[in-house]
Amino acid sequence: MRIIARFFRPIRPASLAPLGRLAPLVIIALLVAACSSTPTREELAGLAAKGYYQHLVAGEYEQFVEGRLMADSLPADYRLQLIEGYKQFVAQQLEARKGIQEVSVSRAYTDSLADYTNVLLMLCYGDSTTEEVVVPMVEHNGRWRMK
Numbered sequence: 001m002r003i004i005a006r007f008f009r010p011i012r013p014a015s016l017a018p019l020g021r022l023a024p025l026v027i028i029a030l031l032v033a034a035c036s037s038t039p040t041r042e043e044l045a046g047l048a049a050k051g052y053y054q055h056l057v058a059g060e061y062e063q064f065v066e067g068r069l070m071a072d073s074l075p076a077d078y079r080l081q082l083i084e085g086y087k088q089f090v091a092q093q094l095e096a097r098k099g100i101q102e103v104s105v106s107r108a109y110t111d112s113l114a115d116y117t118n119v120l121l122m123l124c125y126g127d128s129t130t131e132e133v134v135v136p137m138v139e140h141n142g143r144w145r146m147k
Contacts, residue, residue: 049144057100097126097129102124103122105122116136116138118135
């Protein structure tokens with residue numbers, strides 16, 4: 001214990017006097033910064049895109065279609081064709097790569113001229129391969145949708 005005590009000397013209160021007054025202000029500033037940060041449009045678009053693709057992977061094709069821009073105005077027969085195409089895509093991925101095991105957001109960036117946000121999703125397959133796909137996202141009526 002004496003050896004440890006040699007290396008860890010007690011801090012004298014006089015040497016902490018300037019820090020003692022600033023410490024509460026620094027802590028408050030850090031807490032305010034951490035609590036008041038709102039998600040960026042890139043983060044929101046990324047979460048939405050990831051969620052839609054998780055629906056696709058889970059076989060929830062109707063929810064995936066609902067994530068498309070203007071999905072509510074799709075003709076019923078076209079909607080059914082989309083759903084059938086997504087089912088075939090998932091089946092192909094299951095056969096070729098043992099299915100999509102995980103979806104994660106790689107990054108996102110906003111194209112201010114085109115007014116949409118590209119989300120790059122990383123698809124991790126059961127055969128240990130990965131693929132990065134670009135999902136253009138548009139905010140429409142307060143909700144992020146796939147373009």
